[in-house]
Amino acid sequence: MKYIDLRSDTVTLPTKQMRDAIYNAQVGDDVYGEDPSINRLEEMAAQMLGKEAALFVTSGTQGNQICVMTHTQPGDEVILEEKSHIITYEVGGIGRLAGVQAKLIAGKHGIMDPADIEAAIRDEDIHLPKTSLICLENTHNRAGGTVIPLDILKSTYEIAKRHDIPVHMDGARIFNAATYLNIPVKEIAKHADSVMFCLSKGLCAPVGSVIVGTSDFIARARKFRKMLGGGMRQAGFLAAAGIVALEKMTSRLAEDHENARFLAQGLSEIPGITIDMDTVQTNIVICDISGLKMTAGEFAAKLYEKGIRVNGGSSPIVRFVTHYWIKREDVEATIEAVKSLL
Ligand SMILES: *Cc1c(COP(=O)(O)O)cnc(C)c1O
Numbered sequence: 362m363k364y365i366d367l368r369s370d371t372v373t374l375p376t377k378q379m380r381d382a383i384y385n386a387q388v389g390d391d392v393y394g395e396d397p398s399i400n401r402l403e404e405m406a407a408q409m410l411g412k413e414a415a416l417f418v419t420s421g422t423q424g425n426q427i428c429v430m431t432h433t434q435p436g437d438e439v440i441l442e443e444k445s446h447i448i449t450y451e452v453g454g455i456g457r458l459a460g461v462q463a464k465l466i467a468g469k470h471g472i473m474d475p476a477d478i479e480a481a482i483r484d485e486d487i488h489l490p491k492t493s494l495i496c497l498e499n500t501h502n503r504a505g506g507t508v509i510p511l512d513i514l515k516s517t518y519e520i521a522k523r524h525d526i527p528v529h530m531d532g533a534r535i536f537n538a539a540t541y542l543n544i545p546v547k548e549i550a551k552h553a554d555s556v557m558f559c560l561s562k563g564l565c566a567p568v569g570s571v572i573v574g575t576s577d578f579i580a581r582a583r584k585f586r587k588m589l590g591g592g593m594r595q596a597g598f599l600a601a602a603g604i605v606a607l608e609k610m611t612s613r614l615a616e617d618h619e620n621a622r623f624l625a626q627g628l629s630e631i632p633g634i635t636i637d638m639d640t641v642q643t644n645i646v647i648c649d650i651s652g653l654k655m656t657a658g659e660f661a662a663k664l665y666e667k668g669i670r671v672n673g674g675s676s677p678i679v680r681f682v683t684h685y686w687i688k689r690e691d692v693e694a695t696i697e698a699v700k701s702l703l
Pocket of ligand 1 (some may be wrong): 419421422423425447498500501502510531533534559561570580
């Protein structure tokens with residue numbers, strides 16, 4: 362049975378063009394720097410994001426962890442939004458791997474107020490840890506794919522520069538943010554010193570993420586990637602799909618956003634379901650189903666019987682994510698299926 366899979370955009374399978382590119386890829390040993398497909402992907406990524414250099418990494422998590430390790434020293438403190446992916450879903454990695462502690466700030470829709478960030482920066486004092494990094498998430502996953510407005514990004518970066526603290530952007534879905542703002546992605550990336558983005562989500566590549574920054578930063582990051590076991594050999598087979606992702610898939614994300622909006626509108630008209638439409642900006646829809654008197658897990662199990670997959674849990678919060686393989690008729694079928702549960 363073919364399911365309408367709205368659990369995440371990570372479920373996207375590669376396109377035909379990607380499969381052909383993988384089959385025909387030119388490869389070499391990337392640890393020796395000799396994989397032409399990896400080199401090409403990294404050059405393209407650096408150029409698109411307006412940075413000096415890029416590094417292909419195994420996953421978004423590995424990319425974020427490498428960036429935190431590269432920017433900090435053990436014992437330092439990192440400012441993060443309290444529901445960010447780095448603090449929630451990366452297995453406590455920054456404590457274990459980078460040896461840093463987190464200073465968490467509550468954001469509104471996942472977006473931290475620059476004044477709160479500035480207030481969280483530690484003074485120079487023998488007792489205090491050094492604030493050595495600010496992490497932003499754009500789009501913000503748990504907040505429902507929300508985009509950081511450019512003026513907030515700009516003032517955050519100005520504060521960071523004034524205090525001589527680097528900014529890392531977890532831009533797993535930065536191309537969704539750029540699509541929403543209708544600007545080139547480098548206009549977002551210029552307000553951060555390093556950016557991680559995923560090829561494996563809405564861009565449909567099977568594996569991998571990329572980090573970008575200065576040449577010096579990437580040279581140091583490369584060593585941490587090796588340390589974490591991310592020095593792959595003929596990785597060009599993966600890069601070949603990543604190249605197609607950057608060339609073909611970054612410009613079509615508006616379709617996913619329109620489908621998410623359509624889905625959110627349809628679901629929000631169903632009694633018992635509440636959606637904050639202000640947060641439906643990109644490809645994620647977060648629904649509060651408290652009014653349906655069931656948990657997300659029960660809701661997910663019922664939808665599964667109707668051929669639709671969403672992630673369930675013990676909370677009343679259900680997340681739907683649209684992507685390349687979800688067409689308008691799938692969204693319509695989903696709304697009808699939810700209605701039929703009542
Ligand atoms: C998915 C995601 C990641 C990590 O990606 P993986 O490739 O699954 O490790 C990091 N940050 C955000 C915001 C994400 O949504």
